[in-house]
Amino acid sequence: MSPSGAPVREVLGIEVTHEQLLQWRAWTMPVDQPFVVPRSVAHDLGLRDEPERVTFELKDTFLLYGVDDQAICWLDRAAARALPASLRRAQPTRHLWRSGDDASAIARDLERVVAYVVEGLRASRHREITQRAWANIDAVLPGAREIAGTFPRASGPNCFGAVLAAAGVDGAREEWMQREPIEAWLRERTRLLPRHDTDDGLGVVHVWRNPDGLIDHAAVSLGGGYALHKPSCGWMSPTKVLTTRELMTSARVPGRRVRRHRLL
Template structure:
């Protein structure tokens, strides 16, 4: 079975990944082009994309156009190069359905794996999982898996690990996460409990809004889902690795302990 980031990926999910990574029509950020190059791109409405395509191509603003391969290839070379330069490095060169399958797979796996630590769920001892289950009954089932698409995020992953049914399938927003956190845990300070199962790590911005969450599994391990994207795994890392992965300017870390 193919694998990415140390996680098995079945054929059905791999086919979906391929369709999300290399669709027949792809968005390009024409607003980033010079006026000269922008004038060469056919007019069109703002694209209406699936959550998966939006996350693949980072379409979180306006100024985009959908182009298929024939339309893209018909543009002057300078315009094509300018369009490619608007993309992040992991989306260059442009990958179309016509790209040979082996090369398409190589680029897809590079896209999924770049900048993300492999999951270490296979390193967690059976005894650690057994102890963890008393506090986090859903953790072992989730650890070392990919979601079925975009949407499921860090907050839902933590709640599902703690036993909230169906939370792993939701794009969980802050209000329900905060309500659950207030009801299910108590704040703690310092790192004394980081080796125990059930410490919810919450990163907040300057306004106090929760931006990310992970949960400790015990014996130095933590479960974390970096983002809501389809390619973001429910990964097991060391607690230190999980904390370092979420360290961004302007965020502060706080801890809450589940009973």
């Protein structure tokens, strides 16, 4: 049960409280929602451009990336229906609207929110790891057990922070970590492995780099064929456990190459 007495439910194999679900509803179904509108169209329609209202969570929900050259206009459901159909179809993602504010409507909305979060994603396998295996993991990755199978409190925490948090770096779990800190940590705390080395070894850090050599993603093996990673910095992206094979499939992006490091 959550502190309010509401039952806890599972999302992607992870326990989520009713309070968390209500917060997710607020981020996916705000009463006024952001629409990306060409500035000339916004002017013609008399719509205000208010990009300052976009929080990190709303940016991740509505995929408001690379839209700085357009207006961000906030509309309720009725106003949104008045937009040209072509403009509604051109939005970065579809908008979900609240069913109402009574208990049954909220319950329906929460089911839709859960469906939004789980769509196309793999569940976390953290419960498949035995207590004996966790004891071995704790000795190498002292922070991994605490963060495995958890959703972040908000947008921001990313894959780099998850790897460092698993390795026991204080404060990394909640940090929107940039490339420089993890690059420094890799130089100081790991050694690069031969290309043919195993993916499954406990403490093997997987690093994906783009064609320019910049690090784009990171994860860490827990041994026994499992790995820990956080797919993105979005509020809907949990730190989860997958098999190493699932990890490699999930992180595969054209042009991006993976190398392995081992903790010192």
